Amino acid sequence: MTEVEYRARRQLLRARGRSVAWVPPLLLLVGIALVDFNTTERFRVISWIVLVPGTAAAICGVWTTAGYALVAVVTYVLVDSAWPGEYQAGLADFVLVALGGVLATLASVVRVRHERQMLHMRDIAETTRRTVLRPLPPRWAGLEHAGVYLAADVEARVGGDFYDIQPGPHGTRVLFGDVQGKGLGAVEVAAALLGTFREAGYHEADLRTVAERLEVRMFRHRTHTSALGRDDGDRFATAVLLGFPPEDPDTVELVNFGHEPPLAVGPHGVRALPSGDGLPLGYGDLVGDGPHLHRVPLERAETLLLVTDGVTEARDGAGTFYPLAREVARAVEADPRRAEPRRLVRRVRDGVLRHSRGHLGDDTTVFAVRRTVREAPVGGRSPS
Numbered sequence: 001m002t003e004v005e006y007r008a009r010r011q012l013l014r015a016r017g018r019s020v021a022w023v024p025p026l027l028l029l030v031g032i033a034l035v036d037f038n039t040t041e042r043f044r045v046i047s048w049i050v051l052v053p054g055t056a057a058a059i060c061g062v063w064t065t066a067g068y069a070l071v072a073v074v075t076y077v078l079v080d081s082a083w084p085g086e087y088q089a090g091l092a093d094f095v096l097v098a099l100g101g102v103l104a105t106l107a108s109v110v111r112v113r114h115e116r117q118m119l120h121m122r123d124i125a126e127t128t129r130r131t132v133l134r135p136l137p138p139r140w141a142g143l144e145h146a147g148v149y150l151a152a153d154v155e156a157r158v159g160g161d162f163y164d165i166q167p168g169p170h171g172t173r174v175l176f177g178d179v180q181g182k183g184l185g186a187v188e189v190a191a192a193l194l195g196t197f198r199e200a201g202y203h204e205a206d207l208r209t210v211a212e213r214l215e216v217r218m219f220r221h222r223t224h225t226s227a228l229g230r231d232d233g234d235r236f237a238t239a240v241l242l243g244f245p246p247e248d249p250d251t252v253e254l255v256n257f258g259h260e261p262p263l264a265v266g267p268h269g270v271r272a273l274p275s276g277d278g279l280p281l282g283y284g285d286l287v288g289d290g291p292h293l294h295r296v297p298l299e300r301a302e303t304l305l306l307v308t309d310g311v312t313e314a315r316d317g318a319g320t321f322y323p324l325a326r327e328v329a330r331a332v333e334a335d336p337r338r339a340e341p342r343r344l345v346r347r348v349r350d351g352v353l354r355h356s357r358g359h360l361g362d363d364t365t366v367f368a369v370r371r372t373v374r375e376a377p378v379g380g381r382s383p384s
Contacts, residue, residue, distance in 0.1 A: 142172055
């Protein structure tokens, strides 16, 4: 059972904030007893009471299930004893009901333990992601932003999607990316890249130098994991590195490491920024020159939309990919206010879930950022 299914089931079994999971087994028990009392000796159904603890095992706690197992045995004895001796179900059915209650209680123990383990793993995954993806104020360092992360595997298997905003004396920098693969190995890579970005993004004046530092960090991480004999030493990461120079508020600097091109979304429509002409992080040693820096005009009303391939590769029932640019353009044309980061992220999230009917093939991250009113560049010590 997935976490989504588990939560949906728990919601169905609650009324006014209280659990009503004990009601279905009780109704079943009363129903079986009444049917047995009100039918002839040719239709004895009291042995069906073994279904009561079985039903409780699926939806109730351990003690509630054990209680129903005991009540089922007692009810069986009382109802069966009310019939004349020649019509009683007898010892064999009694053993069936008693044994069924014991097995149902054991099944409930296993189910509850599994659910607790699943929730514990989910908590670990959320804690890990909060550690890697630090919380950011909605307006930070001259930027307004919004982001959402949707896990394809909700059973606590974290992925490697990452993003961060780093203010500094040379302007505000943004890093957005996706590590190949899943699990703690991908989280390790994301944490390593974010750590390097937070330092280099603050101290380095040239965005190309920040990009080079990220490539070196990726190479060092892969070398280290390979030396340990781990099989994830060939990981790579696609990423987009953005710079918002304080001296030129109408320009954004961009280095694309093989990632989906960002979309500039504004009242006048949607346009794609330079595509991933660079190789993913981890493959920089295959080319001689360094990362290519683009300087792109960006209107103040335009929002930069960045997504991982969980968005662009989301499919519907017919196998059609989600048309991101077309859907965003249509939404902004109908209401220009949807270019605001929060509304834009919400629109893409809902569109992807609707298009894929909730069946995501990969972890999905949507991030939108745009300049706010002009602020003085951050100097001196970093506020973060």
